[in-house]
Amino acid sequence: MQWWSTPHQALLNALEADAALPFLFSLLTDGTLKPQPSDIARLRDWPVALRESPCGPAFESWLNHASAAPLAHRPGFAAVWPDFAAAGFSDRAVHHQALLFVRLADRLLDARHFDLAERLTTLAAEAWNHLLRSDYLEELFRKLGGIEAGLHPRETLSHLLDADFDARLEDTRALLRTRGHDLDRDQLRFNARWFAIWATTQDDQQQTAFVSRRVQFETACSLQIAQDLDDRLTALELTRAQANDLTPVFSDARLRLEALDFPAAGVEEVVARAIDTLWTLRRLKRDDEPLFSQVVDEAMPLVPALERQIAAGTSVGQNARCADILVFRAERERGEKRRPFLERALNIAPKHRNASMLLSYLHLHDANLALVRAETAITVKAARKALSEAQNQIGRARTLFSENIDLPAYDERFLKACFKHGLQPHDFHDT
Amino acid sequence: MTRENPFDVLEVDPQSSSRDLTRRLKKLAERATGDERTRLQALWEQVTLHEADRIRWALLAHPRPDAADGRGIDLLRQAIGPATSRLNANAPELTIDDVICWPDESPSSEKQPVVELRPPFPWT
Numbered sequence: 001m002q003w004w005s006t007p008h009q010a011l012l013n014a015l016e017a018d019a020a021l022p023f024l025f026s027l028l029t030d031g032t033l034k035p036q037p038s039d040i041a042r043l044r045d046w047p048v049a050l051r052e053s054p055c056g057p058a059f060e061s062w063l064n065h066a067s068a069a070p071l072a073h074r075p076g077f078a079a080v081w082p083d084f085a086a087a088g089f090s091d092r093a094v095h096h097q098a099l100l101f102v103r104l105a106d107r108l109l110d111a112r113h114f115d116l117a118e119r120l121t122t123l124a125a126e127a128w129n130h131l132l133r134s135d136y137l138e139e140l141f142r143k144l145g146g147i148e149a150g151l152h153p154r155e156t157l158s159h160l161l162d163a164d165f166d167a168r169l170e171d172t173r174a175l176l177r178t179r180g181h182d183l184d185r186d187q188l189r190f191n192a193r194w195f196a197i198w199a200t201t202q203d204d205q206q207q208t209a210f211v212s213r214r215v216q217f218e219t220a221c222s223l224q225i226a227q228d229l230d231d232r233l234t235a236l237e238l239t240r241a242q243a244n245d246l247t248p249v250f251s252d253a254r255l256r257l258e259a260l261d262f263p264a265a266g267v268e269e270v271v272a273r274a275i276d277t278l279w280t281l282r283r284l285k286r287d288d289e290p291l292f293s294q295v296v297d298e299a300m301p302l303v304p305a306l307e308r309q310i311a312a313g314t315s316v317g318q319n320a321r322c323a324d325i326l327v328f329r330a331e332r333e334r335g336e337k338r339r340p341f342l343e344r345a346l347n348i349a350p351k352h353r354n355a356s357m358l359l360s361y362l363h364l365h366d367a368n369l370a371l372v373r374a375e376t377a378i379t380v381k382a383a384r385k386a387l388s389e390a391q392n393q394i395g396r397a398r399t400l401f402s403e404n405i406d407l408p409a410y411d412e413r414f415l416k417a418c419f420k421h422g423l424q425p426h427d428f429h430d431t
Numbered sequence: 432m433t434r435e436n437p438f439d440v441l442e443v444d445p446q447s448s449s450r451d452l453t454r455r456l457k458k459l460a461e462r463a464t465g466d467e468r469t470r471l472q473a474l475w476e477q478v479t480l481h482e483a484d485r486i487r488w489a490l491l492a493h494p495r496p497d498a499a500d501g502r503g504i505d506l507l508r509q510a511i512g513p514a515t516s517r518l519n520a521n522a523p524e525l526t527i528d529d530v531i532c533w534p535d536e537s538p539s540s541e542k543q544p545v546v547e548l549r550p551p552f553p554w555t
Binding site: 038041042043045046049092095096099100137140141143144145146149151153156157159 | 442445489492494495496505
């Protein structure tokens with residue numbers, strides 16, 4: 001009679017799993033979570049599957065060390081898990097992990113450990129991606145009779161995730177309805193990352209569905225933010241609104257967009273409304289009041305995102321608006337401090353009128369300094385150098401904005417300085 | 432994807448056929464009463480009424496090969512019970528009289544009974 005049977009092995013596996021699971025949970029969640037009784041009942045095969053994986057020796061070695069070492073001396077997740085993953089997991093172990101990591105991410109989210117929840121969500125998506133690429137799910141489906149039932153693993157997984165997608169989107173809509181300090185930015189940020197993770201880590205066949213879900217999420221959030229902005233702006237009377245009325249409207253929109261990692265449509269909508277508001281305030285001659293500069297300050301953080309979108313071709317026809325914000329920002333500065341904003345505006349919208357005009361005046365300012373050096377130069381050589389610089393700056397000013405009303409005066413000054421030193425205007429072309 | 436899975440709750444192999452599931456649930460229902468029986472009925476319906484639902488639940492259940500059936504260890508733990516804690520609040524307080532062996536001054540020559548410190552060996 002065989003004295004070591006399957007029930008004996010099952011008991012031994014259960015005992016070893018009961019000992020191993022707390023260490024595995026501690027490793028994956030940085031000591032935050034412990035296994036619940038329901039976890040232990042479901043996961044008794046997981047340590048067995050890990051031992052049978054290519055990473056089995058590494059897993060055994062780590063477990064022996066972890067069980068003997070005090071908590072402070074145990075290696076952390078980053079030092080252990082990548083080695084396991086590099087060695088490889090069996091498909092059965094990955095199946096356990098794909099299910100467990102989603103549950104752990106939910107628990108971590110309930111406890112507001114967002115970074116850890118993001119880590120577990122990424123691991124879960126990678127695990128499902130692994131299963132979809134392997135034959136494991138096909139084989140499992142065949143054993144379950146799924147093929148005869150007309151089901152397909154990929155479609156079934158997509159169908160199952162749909163419920164989670166919908167729930168996550170509704171949760172985000174509810175978060176976006178809060179205002180001011182009540183906005184839970186951490187949760188909002190996680191929700192956006194959740195869609196990004198599932199959209200970027202699935203296999204090619206699934207990616208289209210998940211990417212479209214992410215686009216749907218971003219579009220819905222953008223529309224809701226824009227609608228809220230419209231409602232609040234409509235309720236304000238710009239002829240009488242004060243800074244503490246107007247600024248929070250754009251501040252809330254900006255904070256939401258930041259938390260959602262700047263969805264393209266949302267950025268375009270908020271920038272458009274900021275531009276409209278700023279031009280209205282200018283027409284009302286309220287552009288020298290604090291509320292004007294505060295609206296510009298709330299719009300400025302959106303500019304880098306809009307610049308990226310324009311460069312990537314995902315935002316079309318937004319160049320002028322992007323440049324408008326930069327010009328409004330430049331106007332607050334004096335002298336050379338304007339130059340970076342104006343050059344950035346012209347980089348985005350090369351024919352932007354106001355940016356061209358303001359930068360043209362900056363070049364004339366530089367021309368003025370060069371002309372002063374030329375007019376007071378003692379040697380012809382020094383005068384030649386200064387006049388060359390002046391000609392260069394005047395030329396740039398003319399190229400940028402030929403209607404600059406100061407150009408004739410600078411041309412005349414340049415000619416006089418040339419005559420004083422016996423030089424001709426065409427003497428500086430090769431300098 | 433994080434809803435309670437009938438296969439996990441019932442601790443049955445997700446690759447079981449509908450017939451095996453029904454047989455297993457019937458056995459559990461025989462020992463159950465009242466609300467627990469109703470709950471088992473609901474779980475049975477989730478995994479047997481619609482084939483597509485059974486397959487979906489099975490996909491989302493943790494693999495449970497025979498060598499990982501840990502129900503035996505749970506039953507053993509229920510039978511044996513937990514070890515007594517040293518932090519037992521009902522432990523008697525020791526006094527000096529318990530520590531020092533006073534000479535027996537009783538006129539009776541009857542010996543004191545020996546205190547049994549350990550539970551009797553259950554198997555003989």
